[in-house]
Amino acid sequence: MRIRASVAVVTGALALTALVVPAAQAADSAPSFRDAAAKFVKAAHTTSGKAAFSAATAADPKPYPLNVTFSGLKIGKAYKVGTTNHVAFSVSYTLTHGADVDIAAADFMTGPILYKGSLSDPANFLGGEEPASCTVTSSTTATCKGNVDIYPADGELLNSDAGSWNAGAVAIAWNGQLNATNPDITKIGYAEQGGLGKTLIQRYSKLTVNASPEPVKKGRTITVTGKLTRANWETNKYAGYGNQPVKLQFRKKGTSTWATLKTIQTDATGNLKTTVKASADGYFRYSFAGTSTTPAVNATADFVDVQ
Structure with a gap:
C-alpha cells in the first residue's frame, strides 16, 4: 500500500501505536486522517485478507470492532490529476452507528477512502487530510461529507494506478487514546467498509x-x-x-x-x-x-x- 511518501506503513499494533501522540506533542504531531486510516486498514488485514481486530490478545492487542456502518456513498464519475497540483474532491455518505458510539466526541474520526484493488490488500490508498464533517439526522444516523486529497508531486501515484478505483469509508473512535501518555490500543474502536462505489482517477x-x-x-x-x-x-x-x-x-x-x-x-x-x-x-x-x-x-x- 502506498500513501504519502513521507509516511511509513507497518503492520499490526505497532502501526497503530505509532499514530498515538503524547499530549505534549499533539498540536504539532497529530496524524492526518488519511495517514491514520491507511495504517488502520493495513493493520486490520493481517492474514488472508480477513479483519483481525476481533481476535485481540494480550500479546497482540488490537482495536475493537466499532458499531458503525456506511451507506449511500456519492462520488463523481472521474477526476483528472496532473503532475504537481493538489487535487481535492468531496465524497458524501450516510453513517449509521450504535447507541454506544459517540460521533460528537472530539476524537471521533470518519472519512471517505479510495483504494486500488481489494480493501484487504490495496495496491494503493487515498483519503482526506482532514476527517469528514457529519450532520446528525437521528439518534443513530448522520450525513457525512469529506474530501479525498491527492498530491501527485509527492509520489502518491504510479502511472499504472490510472483507471478504476473503489470507494469506501472508515471510522475511528480514539476514546481518549490519541493523546494518551500510555495509550491502550484495545480502547480504540475501528470500522471500515469497502465496495461502496467506484470512480476513475485519470492522467490529465x-x-x-x-x-x-x-x-x-x-x-x-x-x-x-x-x-x-x-x-x-x-x-x-x-x-x-x-x-x-x-x-x-x-x-x-x-x-x-x-x-x-x-x-x-x-x-x-x-x-x-x-x-x-x-x-x-x-x-x-x-x-x-x-x-x-x-x-x-x-x-x-x-x-x-x-x-
Whole structure:
C-alpha cells in the first residue's frame, strides 16, 4: 500500500501505536486522517485478507470492532490529476452507528477512502487530510461529507494506478487514546467498509493543434500538426500518448458546429500530422475522446484565413 511518501506503513499494533501522540506533542504531531486510516486498514488485514481486530490478545492487542456502518456513498464519475497540483474532491455518505458510539466526541474520526484493488490488500490508498464533517439526522444516523486529497508531486501515484478505483469509508473512535501518555490500543474502536462505489482517477491530458500556412489560397494544402500528451505521475512531467485515435475537426467561420474531417492516429510519441485542402475561412482543432485512464480533451482551435 502506498500513501504519502513521507509516511511509513507497518503492520499490526505497532502501526497503530505509532499514530498515538503524547499530549505534549499533539498540536504539532497529530496524524492526518488519511495517514491514520491507511495504517488502520493495513493493520486490520493481517492474514488472508480477513479483519483481525476481533481476535485481540494480550500479546497482540488490537482495536475493537466499532458499531458503525456506511451507506449511500456519492462520488463523481472521474477526476483528472496532473503532475504537481493538489487535487481535492468531496465524497458524501450516510453513517449509521450504535447507541454506544459517540460521533460528537472530539476524537471521533470518519472519512471517505479510495483504494486500488481489494480493501484487504490495496495496491494503493487515498483519503482526506482532514476527517469528514457529519450532520446528525437521528439518534443513530448522520450525513457525512469529506474530501479525498491527492498530491501527485509527492509520489502518491504510479502511472499504472490510472483507471478504476473503489470507494469506501472508515471510522475511528480514539476514546481518549490519541493523546494518551500510555495509550491502550484495545480502547480504540475501528470500522471500515469497502465496495461502496467506484470512480476513475485519470492522467490529465493536453492536446495542441497548428494549421499552416495561414493565410492560404483556396484549394491549396493545409498541414495540420499537433500533439497529445498526458501526465506522467512517475516523472512529474507530461509525455506523449502514442497510438491513439484523434479526430481532426473543422468549424466554418460564423458557425457553431464542428465537423469531423478525418480520424488519425498519434505516433509513438503522441505527435499528429495530416493534410486537408483549404476550402473556407474557419477553425481547425484536434479532438480526443478519452480512455478510462486519460480524459477527453479538445485542442484550442486554430483559425485559418482562406483567400
